[in-house]
Amino acid sequence: MTNLFCRRPGSGSTLQPLPPTNSKGKQAALSFFFGGLLPLIAFTVIEENYGVIAGLIAGMIFGVGEIVFELVKHRRVSTMTWIGNGLLLILGGVSLISSEGIWFKLQPALMEGAFALALWGSCVMRKPLLVVMAEKQGQTFPDAVKSKLFGVTWRTGFFFAIHTGLATWAAIDWSTTNWALLKGVGFTVSFVVYLGLEVFYLRHSLANIRNE
Structure with missing residues (x-):
């Protein structure tokens, strides 16, 4: 959620745009969306x-190849790549x-289900995952923004839960091609649309907070 609003040191109570995510954050995001895609296509x-x-x-x-490629290119392998490709193997x-082949096909469903539980669990613990991830990048938020991000985190859990059901159904009943399309295209497109709606709503809400 880049370029929304956070509180920067020395800025008082004024909400400032969030700085761009760092390279590790971008690597993790890319690993989440595209990690395991080549093994899926190959399969x-x-x-x-x-x-x-x-x-x-x-x-x-190809799963092993993704790990080796990331290690050579970045001198490290992201946690998401280890988890996704490790589960795949x-x-x-x-x-x-x-x-x-159904067990192999269940990898996307298990990953998405685990992420839904992680999002919900972080909310139950009153430490929304989206806030924790942003704060690890050095960003700080006023309570009003944290409250909004709590809602985003909770709703995103439902998004992943719905996709978990779809991915499980696809693994069991769909053709291999349609299963692959759901993982490679369906998930990515639907998440981008969903995230766009969340960002629009969040920007509108935070703009109202700034004007108060």
């Missing part, structure tokens, strides 16, 4: 032409043993 293409086992092996190889292994 889909190979599975349709050569079968489930070949698709699983290809997907797992574990579920891929289970799928290989059972010769059933």
Whole structure:
């Protein structure tokens, strides 16, 4: 949520635009949206032409490749990449043993479900995840802004919960191609639209706070 409003040191009670997110924040965001996308594409293409086992092996190889690429490029691997690709490799292994690709396909649902629980859990603990993540980048917020971000965090949990249900349904009943489209296109587009609506509402609300 860049370029909204925060309170900067020495600015009194005036709300100032948020500074841009740092490189680590951008890397984490990219890992969340696009991490696991290449393994998914590889699995889909190979599975349709050569079968489930070949698709699983290809997907797992690309999963390892994403980790190695990020390590070489950034000299570190983001937590999101470790979790996403680690889960992908574990579920891929289970799928290989059972010769059933559904376990591999459940990775997006498990990731999205875990994120929904993390968002809700942070609200229950009165430490909204979006606020905590922003504060780790050196941003501070007045109570009015924290209250708004609490609502955003809670509602975003519902967004991920809904997508968890869709992703589970896709893994069980949809074709591999449609499952991949949901993960690669459907999730990204719907989240961008949802986030745009949240940002519009948040900007409007914070503008009213500034004018009070």
